[in-house]
Amino acid sequence: MITTPEPQGARARQTRYFRARNAGLRYLKVWHIELGHPGGEYSDVGHHLTPPDRHEPTLLTRVLNERTDEFRGACLRCEWEGKPYAGTGWKEGANEAIEEAHDHVFPGxxxxxxxxxxxxxxxxxxxxxxxxxxxxxxxxxxxxxxxxxxxxxxxxxxxxxxxxxxxxxxxxxVARPAKNQAGPGTETAEQKVLF
Structure with missing residues (x-):
């Protein structure tokens, strides 16, 4: 039995997802770009040959089982992918994956x-x-x-x-600061805060 290696990168994974889906194969367990996130549009003819001009974060997802989805951050320009985050709650793990993708694209x-x-x-x-x-x-x-x-x-x-x-x-x-910490020029332990 010959198996092909799983592609790396959000654009390549999206192409694989739609090819599996259109061929009638089990596609829910295939990594793909979450609907509504950058690069998540329909395409089974292959991902865009020219990547975006700049690095751009997006969210990959797949179904592990009937109660668990898995998410990982990815970049549309390069093949970078973050680690998988899973959870049993609705979209649990998605925020962590999106934040990790932003760490790659927008450090700081x-x-x-x-x-x-x-x-x-x-x-x-x-x-x-x-x-x-x-x-x-x-x-x-x-x-x-x-x-x-x-x-x-x-x-x-x-x-x-x-x-x-x-x-x-x-x-x-992000977490809202305590009232005594909020105000122009003040800082919480993790972030500067406005208002």
Whole structure:
């Protein structure tokens, strides 16, 4: 019996996934890019021959069994992949994998200031405030290069948000600082905090 080695890299794994799926093979246990994450579009004709101009984080996933999914961070430009994270809860392990992919693509992102989660997509004043804070407080070119936006999450742990139309970066939720630690110029043990 001849077996082919498992491909490395997010783009190659996505190609293998769709080829297995379209051939009627068992495809759920094959690593692939999570739907809605960069590079997760349909393609069975082979991954793009030309990688993106810059390193770009994404999320790989596969089903281990009926109760467990596995996730790992990956890069669309190169063949880098992070270690697998598994969990029995919904999307458990996905945030850790996304964060590891950001460590590869945007070293130092964990030291950036966090801000309150935006109120909504359609709040123009909130969007303008956010853009001003990113351009003023994040490294030059951060927004243009797709660097993540760090926000305080809702009370329960929520999945990090992948890029979407008009928001070309991940939104990564971080722990909200204690009230006595929050404020301009103050720092928690892990991050600078805004507000």
């Amino acid at each position: 992102w964990r030291d950036l200031p966090a801000m309150p989660r935006p109120k909504g997509r359609w709040d123009m004043a909130d969007g303008q405030r956010l853009l001003h804070q990113i351009t003023r407080l994040y490294p030059e070119g951060w927004a243009e290069d797709g660097g993540p936006l760090l926000v305080w999450p809702a009370p329960r742990r929520e999945p990090h948000e992948p890029p979407r139309v008009n928001h070309a970066r991940y939104t990564i939720g």
